[in-house]
Amino acid sequence: MNKETQEKVNQVLDYIEKDRLLAEDPFFSTRLLARTEHYFTSGQQQHGFARFGINKQPVLAIAVVVLGLFIGIFSASRLSTVNPAGPVAERTVRLEQLANESFITEINHSPEEQFLSK
Amino acid sequence: MTDREFIHGIIQRDNEVFKEVVCLYENNVIRTCYSLVHDDQDARDLAQEVFIEILNSAESFRGDAKLSSWIYRIAINKSLNYVKQQKRRQFLSRIGLRSAGSDEDHGNLPADINQLNAEEAMTEKEIRMVLHLALGKLPVNQRIAFTMCKYEKLSYQEIAEVMNVSVSSVESLIHRAKTNLRNRLEIFYRENL
Numbered sequence: 001m002n003k004e005t006q007e008k009v010n011q012v013l014d015y016i017e018k019d020r021l022l023a024e025d026p027f028f029s030t031r032l033l034a035r036t037e038h039y040f041t042s043g044q045q046q047h048g049f050a051r052f053g054i055n056k057q058p059v060l061a062i063a064v065v066v067l068g069l070f071i072g073i074f075s076a077s078r079l080s081t082v083n084p085a086g087p088v089a090e091r092t093v094r095l096e097q098l099a100n101e102s103f104i105t106e107i108n109h110s111p112e113e114q115f116l117s118k
Numbered sequence: 119m120t121d122r123e124f125i126h127g128i129i130q131r132d133n134e135v136f137k138e139v140v141c142l143y144e145n146n147v148i149r150t151c152y153s154l155v156h157d158d159q160d161a162r163d164l165a166q167e168v169f170i171e172i173l174n175s176a177e178s179f180r181g182d183a184k185l186s187s188w189i190y191r192i193a194i195n196k197s198l199n200y201v202k203q204q205k206r207r208q209f210l211s212r213i214g215l216r217s218a219g220s221d222e223d224h225g226n227l228p229a230d231i232n233q234l235n236a237e238e239a240m241t242e243k244e245i246r247m248v249l250h251l252a253l254g255k256l257p258v259n260q261r262i263a264f265t266m267c268k269y270e271k272l273s274y275q276e277i278a279e280v281m282n283v284s285v286s287s288v289e290s291l292i293h294r295a296k297t298n299l300r301n302r303l304e305i306f307y308r309e310n311l
Contacts, residue, residue, distance in 0.1 A: 002308075009303040012252070015245045020269040022149060025162055029140050032166050033133075039173050040133040 121185035128176040140169055143186065146270060147193045153265035154197035155204075156250035164200055168193045183279055190270075190280045194262055201254075252302045256295055263288050264295035 119127075119138065127135025147168050152161035171192050179188055253261060259281070266277045274292075278285045 005304055005307040008307040009300060012245055012249050012303055013299070015242075015249055016268045018242075019246060019249065020149060020153070022145070022152060022158065022161075025148070028144055028148070028162060028165070029137065032140060032169055033137065035166065036136070036170060036173060040131050040136075 122181060124185055125176050125179050125181070128173060136173065139172070139185075143189050146186070147189060149269055150190055150193040150265070151197045153253075153269035154194065154261070155200055156254070160200065161197075164196050165193070168196055171196065187276070187279045190266070190272075194280070198258065248303070248306070252299055252306070255302060256298055260291050260295035260298065263291035264299070267292050 119135075124135060124139055128139065144165070147165040148161050151164040151168070152158060155161055155164065168189070172189065175192075179185070253265070256264065262281060263277055266272045266280060267274075272280070274285050274288045277288045277292075281288065283291075
């Protein structure tokens with residue numbers, strides 16, 4: 001290789017040191033943060049349902065409806081069931097006893113009973 | 119802050135952590151992209167894509183390599199994909215499927231180093247052009263190893279981690295890259311001076 005060629009080759013290879021020095025870009029991070037803003041403003045949503053590609057609002061709406069139905073059915077079934085140990089049951093038993101006593105009393109004082117007892 | 123804390127912060131969409139990662143790696147990512155695409159503005163655009171990719175795939179970071187290696191790998195992949203697209207565009211424009219002087223073509227770079235006139239290759243701009251064309255002709259692995267070493271000043275160990283190869287492979291790749299580069303430049307200047 002002649003001297004001139006050698007010089008040129010070295011000149012090009014030495015240029016790498018200069019080539020790697022890039023000018024600072026003061027707006028790089030500003031541009032990037034503007035582009036990625038939506039990642040942070042909806043961070044929770046992204047991290048939750050959106051992670052699976054599902055929109056949060058319809059899922060929540062369905063969940064509220066299902067929960068409402070469940071509470072409604074549960075309450076209704078609970079109200080319609082007579083708990084033998086509850087206060088309502090006690091009152092029912094008491095009324096039944098009073099009704100029986102009254103019935104027996106009524107029977108005892110009925111005209112038929114009075115006729116038979118003679 | 120450790121790598122794990124950085125990644126955890128990014129997964130949690132912590133803006134401050136992301137800003138810190140950008141601040142730490144901005145120059146490295148831009149320089150890595152530039153060393154492979156050889157265009158300042160394209161390198162900056164690609165670097166933006168790299169950071170967006172970091173946001174999107176932070177959860178896939180397994181932690182078996184350093185965060186910097188993972189970021190370098192994303193930057194390299196993005197840049198190489200871009201170069202591939204550019205080559206396809208240049209090919210299409212050469213065979214007439216695209217207009218030759220479209221906005222997406224970059225300057226007046228000749229497609230091959232041999233198309234350059236040595237007399238023109240005197241100024242700094244032209245030296246840069248010769249360098250970039252010669253680098254672009256290196257096999258991909260040699261190009262990555264060489265640019266990581268010369269542009270990023272990474273150690274052989276760090277390059278091995280980024281490229282997922284052994285240190286001895288990196289040594290060999292860099293040695294071959296230097297030899298290839300020198301040979302190409304010698305042939306070019308011998309024929310054109």
